[in-house]
Amino acid sequence: MSLKHIALAVFLTAIWGFNFVVIRLGLDSLPPFLLAALRFAVAAVPAFFIARPALSWSRLFVIGMALFFGQFAFLFPAMTVGMPPGLASVVLQSQAFFTVLFAATLLGERPRLMQLAGCAVAGAGLVTIAMTTGLGFTMGGLLLALAAAASWAMGNVLVRMAGKVDMFPLIIWLCLIPPLPFLAMSFVFEGWPAIHGALSGLSAIGIGSILYLAILATIVGFGIWGYLLRIYPASTVAPFSLLVPLFGTLSAYLVLGETFSPMRLAGMVLVVFGLTFIVWPARRRIASPGRA
Numbered sequence: 155m156s157l158k159h160i161a162l163a164v165f166l167t168a169i170w171g172f173n174f175v176v177i178r179l180g181l182d183s184l185p186p187f188l189l190a191a192l193r194f195a196v197a198a199v200p201a202f203f204i205a206r207p208a209l210s211w212s213r214l215f216v217i218g219m220a221l222f223f224g225q226f227a228f229l230f231p232a233m234t235v236g237m238p239p240g241l242a243s244v245v246l247q248s249q250a251f252f253t254v255l256f257a258a259t260l261l262g263e264r265p266r267l268m269q270l271a272g273c274a275v276a277g278a279g280l281v282t283i284a285m286t287t288g289l290g291f292t293m294g295g296l297l298l299a300l301a302a303a304a305s306w307a308m309g310n311v312l313v314r315m316a317g318k319v320d321m322f323p324l325i326i327w328l329c330l331i332p333p334l335p336f337l338a339m340s341f342v343f344e345g346w347p348a349i350h351g352a353l354s355g356l357s358a359i360g361i362g363s364i365l366y367l368a369i370l371a372t373i374v375g376f377g378i379w380g381y382l383l384r385i386y387p388a389s390t391v392a393p394f395s396l397l398v399p400l401f402g403t404l405s406a407y408l409v410l411g412e413t414f415s416p417m418r419l420a421g422m423v424l425v426v427f428g429l430t431f432i433v434w435p436a437r438r439r440i441a442s443p444g445r446a
Contacts, residue, residue, distance in 0.1 A: 155386060159382060159385065159386070162378055162381075162382065163378075163382060163391065163394040164394070164397060165378070166375055166378045166379060166382075166394070167394055167395065167397035167398050167400075167401055168397075168401045169370050169371060169374065169375050170371060170375055170395075170398045170401070170402075171243060171397070171398045171399070171400065171401020171402040171403075171404070171405055172401060172402070172405045173366070173367065173370075173371040173375075173402075174233075174239035174240065174242050174243045174402045174405070174406065175239050175402075175405045175406055175409050175410060176362075176363050176366045176367060176371070177189075177229075177230065177233055177239065177242075177363070177367065178233060178238075178239045178406075178410065179359050179362075179363050180359075180360060180363030180364065180367065181230065181233060181234055182359070183352065183356065183357050183359055183360030183363065184352045184356070184360055184363075184364075185340060185344040185348050185349070185352060186230035186231050186233075186234050186344075187227070187230070187231075187336050187337075187339040187340035187343060187344055188336075188337075188340040188344060188348075188349055188352060188353075189230060189363070189364070189367075190226045190227070190230050190332065190336045191332070191333045191334075191336035191337040191340060192364045192368075193226075193364055193367040193368045193372070194222060194329045194330075194331075194332040194333045194336065194368070194372075195333040195368075196364060196365065196368035196369070197326070197329040197367075197368040197369070197372040197373055198326065198327075198329035198330045198333065200326045200373065201326050201327050201329065201330055204322075204323050204326050204327070205323065206323070206327050207319045207320065207323050207324045207327060208319070209316055209319065209324070213312075213316060214327060214328060214330075214331065215331055216312060217309060217312045217313060217316065217324075217328060217331075218328040218329075218330070218331025218332060219331060219332075219335070220305055220306075220308040220309040220312055221305075221306065221308075221309025221310070221312070221313065221328060222309070222328055222329065222331060222332045223331060223332040223335050223336065224301075224302075224305030224306075224308070224309070225302045225303075225305045225306045225309065226302070226332070226336075227302075227305075227336070227339070228298045228299070228301040228302035228305060229242065229246065229298070229299060229302035231298055232294075232295045232296075232298030232299040232301075232302060233295070233299075235292060235294050235295050235298070236291045236292035236294065236295035237291050237292075237295030237296065237298065237299050238291055238406065238410075238412050239402065239405075239406045239410065239412065240402055240403035240404075240405075240406030240407065240410075240412045240414070241283070241291060241403075241412075241414070241418070241422070242299055242402070243398055243399045243401075243402020243403060243406070244283075244399040244402065244403065244422045244425055244426065245280070245283070245296065245299040245300065245303065245425070246299060246302060246303050246306070247303070247395065247396070247398060247399055247425070247426070247429055248276060248280060248300065248303045248425060248429070249303040249304070249306040249307045249310065250276075250307075250395075250429050250432045251272075251273050251276045251277070251303075251307075251428070251429065251432060252303055252304045252306075252307030252308075253307040253310045253311065254269050254273060254432055255273070255307075256307050256308055256310075256311045257311055257314070260311055260315075261311065261314065261315070268431050268432075269431065269432050271428075271431055272428045272429060272430065272431025272432035273428065273432065274428070275424055275427055275428030275431065276424065276425050276427075276428025276429055276432065277428070278424050278428070279420075279421045279422065279423070279424025279425035279426075279427070279428060280300070280421070280425060281421075282417060282418075282420055282421030282424060283296065283418055283421035283422065283425070284296055285417065285421075286415055286417050286418040286421070320380065320384075321376065321379065321380030321383060321384075322376060322377050322380040322381070325372070325373075325376040325377075325380070326373070329372065379391070393430070396426060396429060396430060399422070399425075399426055403422070
């Protein structure tokens with residue numbers, strides 16, 4: 155990769171890492187399902203100016219429900235009931251772990267030995283993190299965050315099953331799917347008084363959180379991601395996602411003062427180390443001139 159594109163990839167991971175602090179700040183102003191509904195409603199605005207990808211509405215609906223609705227229907231409540239943003243940025247990256255498992259089950263993709271080893275190491279890290287529940291986060295928050303990661307992974311597999319589609323228009327049109335389901339869940343579980351109170355007393359931090367999540371984390375973030383994937387192989391781009399937990403934990407420490415016990419830090423290191431094995435590109439055999 156060129157130096158310019160490396161800088162662009164690092165900038166992207168910084169946006170996605172700081173995203174978790176922004177979610178935490180947004181949840182202080184808005185109920186989780188309402189925040190998610192507003193995020194995707196704003197992010198879907200460019201769909202009025204971008205042609206729909208060559209996918210049926212039914213396929214768009216299924217992908218959007220897994221990739222966006224399912225992921226954030228679990229993640230936002232997880233951070234509401236006791237999942238700190240820095241830790242959430244690490245746990246959510248276990249989507250790579252789940253993606254390998256789902257791809258093997260649904261697509262018949264045989265994981266490499268290194269990927270299996272990475273899954274084992276990442277799993278050990280998650281178990282280690284789970285053993286520190288009660289020290290600043292809850293088991294319910296951890297399980298919800300893992301469910302968010304699993305939903306993201308299922309969305310990854312569904313996107314892969316959709317074939318070759320330009321990523322940026324796909325992401326924009328997928329943003330049309332979650333707002334109404336999230337709004338319905340907000341009415342059912344959060345209630346009109348909470349919705350009215352949150353909207354009528356919306357602070358600058360709340361508005362800024364919505365705009366950051368919709369414009370920077372979604373439109374700009376996935377726009378850069380899709381741009382890099384069009385230029386370079388996925389095996390070159392994907393490992394940069396491992397920087398997201400780094401920026402997530404650093405920003406949570408600097409902005410919110412989040413700290414980590416030695417045992418929890420060890421679990422986080424194991425997760426990131428295991429994910430490194432999962433996403434690391436496979437070695438390609440170079441054929442000899444005769445065999446070629």
